[in-house]
Amino acid sequence: MNSFKALIAASTVLGTVGLAQATDLEVTHWWTSGGEAAAVAELAKAFDATGNKWIDGAIAGGGNTARPVFISRITGGDPMGATQFNHGRQAEELVQAGLMRDFTELAEKEGWKNFIRPVSLLDGCTVDGKVYCVPINIHSWQWLWLSHKAFADAGVPVPKNWDEFVAAAPALEKAGKIPLAMGGQAWQRTGAFNVLIPAIAGKETYLKVYQDKDEAAAAGPEIAKVFKAADDARRMAAKSNVQDWNQATNLVITGQAGGQIMGDWAQGEFQVAGQVAGKDYSCLPGLGVNELISVGGDAFYFPKLKDPDKTAAQEVLASVMLSPETQVAFNLKKGSVPVRGDVDLNAANDCMKKGLEILAKGNTMPDPPRLNTEDTNNQLNDLFVEFFATPSMTPEEAQKRYAEIIANAD
Amino acid sequence: MANEAPGRPNSLFRNLNAKIASIPMIFTALVVFVGGTVWTVVYSFTNSRLLPRLQFVGLDQYDRLWATPRWIASIQNLLIYGSLSLVFSLTIGFLLAALLDQKIRFENTFRTIILYPFALSFIVTGLVWQWLLNPDFGVQHFVRSLGWESFTFNPLYNQSIVIYGILIAGLWQGTGLVMCLMLAGLRGIDEDIWKAARVDGIPMWKTYLFIVIPMMRPVFVTTLVIIASGIVRVYDLVVAQTSGGPGHASEVPAKYVYDYMFSAQNLGQGFAASTMMLLTVMIVVVPWAYLEFGGRNKRG
Numbered sequence: 001m002n003s004f005k006a007l008i009a010a011s012t013v014l015g016t017v018g019l020a021q022a023t024d025l026e027v028t029h030w031w032t033s034g035g036e037a038a039a040v041a042e043l044a045k046a047f048d049a050t051g052n053k054w055i056d057g058a059i060a061g062g063g064n065t066a067r068p069v070f071i072s073r074i075t076g077g078d079p080m081g082a083t084q085f086n087h088g089r090q091a092e093e094l095v096q097a098g099l100m101r102d103f104t105e106l107a108e109k110e111g112w113k114n115f116i117r118p119v120s121l122l123d124g125c126t127v128d129g130k131v132y133c134v135p136i137n138i139h140s141w142q143w144l145w146l147s148h149k150a151f152a153d154a155g156v157p158v159p160k161n162w163d164e165f166v167a168a169a170p171a172l173e174k175a176g177k178i179p180l181a182m183g184g185q186a187w188q189r190t191g192a193f194n195v196l197i198p199a200i201a202g203k204e205t206y207l208k209v210y211q212d213k214d215e216a217a218a219a220g221p222e223i224a225k226v227f228k229a230a231d232d233a234r235r236m237a238a239k240s241n242v243q244d245w246n247q248a249t250n251l252v253i254t255g256q257a258g259g260q261i262m263g264d265w266a267q268g269e270f271q272v273a274g275q276v277a278g279k280d281y282s283c284l285p286g287l288g289v290n291e292l293i294s295v296g297g298d299a300f301y302f303p304k305l306k307d308p309d310k311t312a313a314q315e316v317l318a319s320v321m322l323s324p325e326t327q328v329a330f331n332l333k334k335g336s337v338p339v340r341g342d343v344d345l346n347a348a349n350d351c352m353k354k355g356l357e358i359l360a361k362g363n364t365m366p367d368p369p370r371l372n373t374e375d376t377n378n379q380l381n382d383l384f385v386e387f388f389a390t391p392s393m394t395p396e397e398a399q400k401r402y403a404e405i406i407a408n409a410d
Numbered sequence: 411m412a413n414e415a416p417g418r419p420n421s422l423f424r425n426l427n428a429k430i431a432s433i434p435m436i437f438t439a440l441v442v443f444v445g446g447t448v449w450t451v452v453y454s455f456t457n458s459r460l461l462p463r464l465q466f467v468g469l470d471q472y473d474r475l476w477a478t479p480r481w482i483a484s485i486q487n488l489l490i491y492g493s494l495s496l497v498f499s500l501t502i503g504f505l506l507a508a509l510l511d512q513k514i515r516f517e518n519t520f521r522t523i524i525l526y527p528f529a530l531s532f533i534v535t536g537l538v539w540q541w542l543l544n545p546d547f548g549v550q551h552f553v554r555s556l557g558w559e560s561f562t563f564n565p566l567y568n569q570s571i572v573i574y575g576i577l578i579a580g581l582w583q584g585t586g587l588v589m590c591l592m593l594a595g596l597r598g599i600d601e602d603i604w605k606a607a608r609v610d611g612i613p614m615w616k617t618y619l620f621i622v623i624p625m626m627r628p629v630f631v632t633t634l635v636i637i638a639s640g641i642v643r644v645y646d647l648v649v650a651q652t653s654g655g656p657g658h659a660s661e662v663p664a665k666y667v668y669d670y671m672f673s674a675q676n677l678g679q680g681f682a683a684s685t686m687m688l689l690t691v692m693i694v695v696v697p698w699a700y701l702e703f704g705g706r707n708k709r710g
Contacts, residue, residue: 069673090513093460093675100647129543184655240568243653375459382480389657390569401479408474 003062005021023313025081027300028057028073030066033246035268039051039334046326052313055081062244064187067374070091074099079303081310082317087124087133087299088370093189094301094357101302105129106315112322117341118295118359125299131367133299136327137336141263141367142195142357144284145270147341150177151253162229165259169236172258180236181248181257182388186381188245189388193230193380194368198294200226203365209373209406219403227395227402233261234388252281261287267335267351277350287352293358296367299338376409436582447688454681462677471682481683483598483658484666487573491643491662495580497635500630502581503588508618510589511596521593525586532583536650539579540566545652569659576651576660583647584640588633595629596622631702642691 006322025047031040037058044054057080059066067090070083074094085091094100107113107122111157116135125133149264151158151168160163169179182188198206201222208217217223240257242248249269251257260266267283275281276292286292300321302314320326327338332347337355345356358364368377383405457467475481506524510517527535542548545564553561560618599622607617623630645664648654654661663683671680 064673070673071675075461090675097461147525185653373459373675375670375674375676375679378669378676379478385655386479388656389655389659 002319022051022053022090023309025310025313025317026055027082027084027317028059028066028070028080029298030059030061030063030309031084032058032060033244033269034272034337035333035335036265036274039268039330042324042329042333043321045123046088046320046329047317047325048364050316050320052316053096061140061180062187064185072276074303079305081305081314082300082302085133085301086296086369087135087331088296088367089373090178090299090369091133091311092127092373094303095132099303100132101304101311101314102130102132103134103302103315103318104130106318110322112320115340116322117150117339118362118364118368120295120364121297121339124296124366133301134321135299135339136296136321137331137334138339138359139265139297140285140295141191141276142198142286142293143264143266143351144259144261144287145249145252145266146259146280146282146284146315147151147255147257148280150175150252150258153177153255154258157286158282159259159284163289165287166229166232167237168258169232171270177255177261178237178239180233180241181251181260182233182237183245183248184243184385184389185197185240185245186385188248188262188367190380191263192233193226193384195261195287196229196233197223197294198365199289200229202290203292206365210368212365213406213409215403215407219399220408223402224339224395224399227399228385230398231395234391237388238391262354264335264351265339267349268333269335271333271335271349283351284352285358286383291358292363293355294367295359295364296369372409376405379405379409420660436485448547450681451685451688454685455573457683458611458677460675460677467678471678474679475686480661481628481663482659482667484627484661487660488644488662489623489639490573491577491580492638494574494577495641496634498577498581499585500586500633501562504623506585506589507592507596521590525590527583528586529648530583532644532646533650535579535583536647539575539582540651543575543578543700567656569656572656572660576648580644580647581649583603588637591629591633591636592626595626598629599625634677638694639691642663642687 011241014019027043027144027274029040030180040056040058044056047054053087059069061353062085067085070080070085071094074083079099082180086180091100112122112131113119120317121135121138122131125131135190144165146158146165148158150172153179154168154171156168156171159168164178183190197209203379205217205220205222209223236258240248240251242251245262245266246269248260249262252274253270253273264283267277270277270281277283300318302318305311305314321330322340324343327340328345328347335352337344337352345352348356356361372380380402382402383398387393422602433629453464455466455468456463457465457470462548510520514520530538543564545551545562545567550561550563565571565578571619572706584592603621603625604617607621610619643664644662645668648660648662648665652660664687666681667680667687669680670676674680
């Protein structure tokens with residue numbers, strides 16, 4: 001009976017006229033900024049079109065606030081229909097404890113392996129050979145967003161890479177601009193640093209530190225250079241006293257700040273503000289130094305539910321999320337890259353095309369949530385929050401603690 | 411439970427109804443409070459991550475805890491916040507109560523006004539004071555707009571004084587309650603004592619200091635326990651006002667516990683930190699409880 005329903009449900013998505021009954025499914029996520037909300041609305045629209053009902057469970061305040069809520073709901077016996085995580089190690093233990101639903105069957109039937117690209121994305125969802133989540137987008141962190149207006153006001157050309165940006169900082173300051181906008185939340189501080197690593201020290205060092213947890217590399221001269229750059233960033237961001245990332249992006253959009261290091265989700269904000277890539281703002285992947293992007297992103301996990309109707313609806317939702325139309329509609333609004341290699345992306349703008357090109361060349365690396373446990377990430381957050389807020393903390397001192405965290409990580 | 415008067419023979423069946431009625435509470439106390447505490451302490455010796463698991467790692471979690479700069483900063487902040495909060499809320503609360511006790515007019519109005527902040531949650535208090543202390547539209551902005559251009563009052567964005575910014579909000583919220591408790595205590599002092607003191611020609615401040623305050627000991631003890639428990643668990647105020655920043659300058663232990671248990675998915679580390687918090691409370695409370703109740707319950 002159960003699989004019969006699932007079959008009917010799946011057939012709806014495949015285009016035939018379906019009979020699936022309307023089921024409410026609560027979906028929790030932390031997408032609340034303007035661009036993000038617009039993207040979620042696309043998902044909800046597509047899911048509602050299958051005759052089911054998307055109950056939106058957005059939690060504001062970013063992943064660090066939302067994840068504990070998701071987890072305590074799942075472990076506390078009040079699971080939602082589906083929930084967002086960054087795939088990788090965040091939900092690792094929930095999967096191991098058998099609280100999440102196994103989607104291997106559906107994945108094989110629909111041939112996820114054949115169209116999800118890069119395949120490593122699906123690996124992030126796979127535990128012991130079984131698929132537990134649906135990757136929905138590809139996000140990369142390694143972008144520097146620059147405001148053309150700010151540089152025009154300061155009378156300097158828009159920089160082409162990080163070094164030029166640092167050199168332009170005094171001119172920006174003279175014109176009353178904040179050179180680098182950076183929100184005060186911990187993940188943004190750590191994120192910016194993690195972007196500086198591959199840009200300044202290269203992919204090798206990045207992998208040595210985060211994948212192999214090589215203490216010597218973390219204490220070595222390459223990372224020392226990164227800390228020097230972080231010191232520059234700290235000086236440039238000293239006057240930026242906003243908290244949320246989209247407030248910081250807004251400083252760039254309005255030309256009050258020169259630039260921001262932020263993932264490609266910032267793109268959505270520029271789009272909502274009606275700005276045009278290449279004319280109003282520029283984006284430099286890999287900070288313009290090392291065109292290398294990390295492949296991470298968001299994925300949806302489906303907790304095990306008792307209600308058979310909801311279980312069927314979960315499968316519908318999973319298929320809808322991966323359908324070509326939804327992928328394009330969602331990702332264009334979100335500013336991210338679709339997980340399917342076979343969709344038409346003519347509507348993509350300049351920055352997105354740059355990202356697609358790098359992706360096609362295979363200049364990618366796994367992102368920190370895939371490599372580090374949340375415990376390690378939190379320790380890094382603690383370190384960088386202190387580093388960026390304390391001008392008296394020397395880069396050497398910070399590096400010593402950084403190396404200790406890496407040495408103790410697992 | 412212990413409602414038999416001292417000196418009478420202890421009988422299991424005396425006040426049977428009351429004893430049966432208190433069984434649910436005894437059960438809750440044993441299972442939820444004591445049981446939960448023991449469970450937490452046990453799991454603080456494991457390497458539990460997102461979900462609790464019994465793999466003992468000895469004192470590793472504690473070693474890591476005490477090697478973490480953020481935890482040390484949290485403890486220091488709690489010490490500063492705690493001692494100042496204790497001293498100031500007791501002093502200010504008592505002074506306000508003594509002033510209200512002078513048979514002034516509109517006493518009810520004043521009492522209500524001063525007690526009102528206590529009706530607000532810490533989150534609201536924190537947000538209100540975050541705005542008041544914000545340099546761009548709070549107190550500093552107001553004074554500057556009056557013409558004092560160089561006026562600077564910016565505690566929440568200065569690492570070395572941010573904890574005092576939180577202290578101000580905490581005092582604003584909590585002093586009213588202390589005042590009311592003190593006022594009740596003052597009202598409990600017999601009029602005759604005042605008359606006797608006046609006949610003997612003892613000045614008012616001396617009467618307060620040497621006669622009234624010692625007589626109010628039980629009220630002080632109650633107040634102390636209420637304030638102290640509030641201090642140890644201070645969390646929401648900090649989250650609303652500064653979220654621990656700038657840097658770690660206003661971190662508190664309860665926030666460390668929450669962050670490591672839930673956000674960092676490291677239950678072991680969070681349990682270790684909360685066990686340390688429990689230990690701190692025990693160090694303060696156990697000797698006090700012993701002095702307070704230990705002697706009295708002995709049947710002579």
